[in-house]
Amino acid sequence: MERFEIGQDIRLLRPIERTGRAFWIFAGILMAIGLWGVFAWTTQLRRGLSVTGLNVPVYWGLYITNFVFFIGISHAGTLISAILRLSHAEWRRSITRAAEVITVLVLFFGMGCVILDLGRPDRVLNVLKSGNFTSPLLWDVLSVTMYLTASTIYLYLPLIPDIAILRDYIPRRRWFYRPLALGWTGAPGQQRVLNRAIAVMAVIVIPIAISVHTVVSWVFAMTVQPMWHSTIFGPYFVVGAIFSGIAAIIIAMAIIRKAYHLEEYLKPIHFNNLGILLLVMSLLWFYFTFAEFLTTYYGSEPAHMSIFLSKTEGKFSPLFWTMAVSCFVIPFLLLANNRTRRTIWGTVAASISVEIGMWLERFLIVVPSLSRPRLPLSAPSYSPSWVEWSLLAAFIAMFILLYAVFTKLFPIVSIWEVHEGREHSVNEVTARVQSYLPAMPEPVHE
């Protein structure tokens, strides 16, 4: 059996072979935040949802906001990487894996948020036992499960050749990598099957990803509540999801690049290209938001207007305008300008702004519509409790920790795909460009 010639890409194995003290300190801090979350959760299990800030009529708050937010982030990965693969975007090679891992991991936390929100988490299996197919929440269960399955397969398939490399290059962890490599040798027959399977999964995963966030939006849109019952919610949520997803990839890439010194693999051009995508999504997000609010404003139905005004000039207005600035103004200014977009800090700053803005957007969809019910009700306004904030912090910390652990077990930049790009794609792209053009003379064969 011939060993894959790894060449200069051997440096991609370095994070897996050696773990420094900084990593352990970092992991320790994240673990501590996670344990704090466990404490918060046991408090909630003991005393019920009374430990949250929820009330009548704001029955949903931070947990549902985080659910929508995390499921949104999950569109980072698989969807973007599938689109880039299918469109033969050659610059994808060193970023697809980093994106796909985000999807798989963050989905667990998205589903976790729903469990946190249940009054009776012990009865969650009733959803399978007596599922009601008219409930959008059940559609969610189905499509998120499907998405998790598909995106796990989609992460694993391109990982197989890299696991085989690890099996051959890191003998002391052979017991771990050998079974996962499924006897990969890199034979042309195997490669053909793998490429085919990846291509099929890339096609399958796109409609599933779109269905996931559409269905999440329908949880709201299928009710008659003001400013939830909207026909554009499906596409609006999908756009927001891809938007926050791309921002998440950019942030993750910047951290990986810095921590593992992968400057040669994650170049400013990658950030620039993702920055252009982020700019497009920012404009789309603005378009959808503007269309939604202008339509509501012109319709002027009192029940809708009461929510509308609470967002634009009432008690939610500081959050609303922060959202508008951080989802649109800041990213637009940073990304429309070549000078800032072509720097890594420019795209990262825009991405952080987008993440904050998109979390606020989710919050502003969930809470204001519930805060002003159609029939008057005297109730205090909702402010999340320490339990809810702690669990958000713990989920983010555990997500980062699991992501970091992944980078310690598997190469976060796909070795074989970068290798393939170097060996074959340069010629392939030349041939492809030639095929587009009419007047190229046929190459002369001797």
Place this chain on the structure above:
Amino acid sequence: MAIDLDRCTACQACVVACQVENNVSPAGAEQWEEGRAISWLRLVPFQDGEHGTRPDLRLMPLPCMHCQRPPCTKVCPVKATQIDREGLVAQVYPRCIGCRYCTTACPYTVRHFNWTQPQWPRPMEQALSPDVSVRPTGVVEKCTFCHHRLQRAKDNARMEGRALREGDYVPACVETCPAEAMVFGDLDDPASAVTRLSQSPRAFRLLEDLGTEPKVIYLSKGESGGKV
């Protein structure tokens, strides 16, 4: 159910009767401050008065509307709330997972969630109604139109070998109302008092334009009927 707002004095006897009948634990000041008090029947303010005159602020009792097309039942992921054969919207406490989708979907905000274990000050815990189960923490509950009374009335009718008659069963709120503002009966029976009242020119249903088809009918004179 028909509620005549021109007779209602907003005395809240119905609210108290409901609370006692259905083992709803009395909420303390803390629960009211947190906005977590459970009341299956509450009074809602609305404005009354002709256009151009000084409006009166009045109160209307608000039980579950038992909609014919309820927005709550179709969103429940586990079929824990369903419309039963009598047309009542029922809640299955042992199955409810506490996701509170029904509470957010209900445009009347009449569904309640059990944030904590219900508690009764001594000796009230010895006076609980044996016909009604005490709901556990973490599930949703709401007005049942005193469904347990319907069960009992049906049993009695069966023992006497006859069909259910008008007046065999009324919910506790209706029974209590000192102003006789609340009337209860079978809306499917063309001869019943509620059917007659539902055809009155004073009759309206709450948030009728949402198409939920409530089975609670309000009666009020004047053009402001239905405006909240």
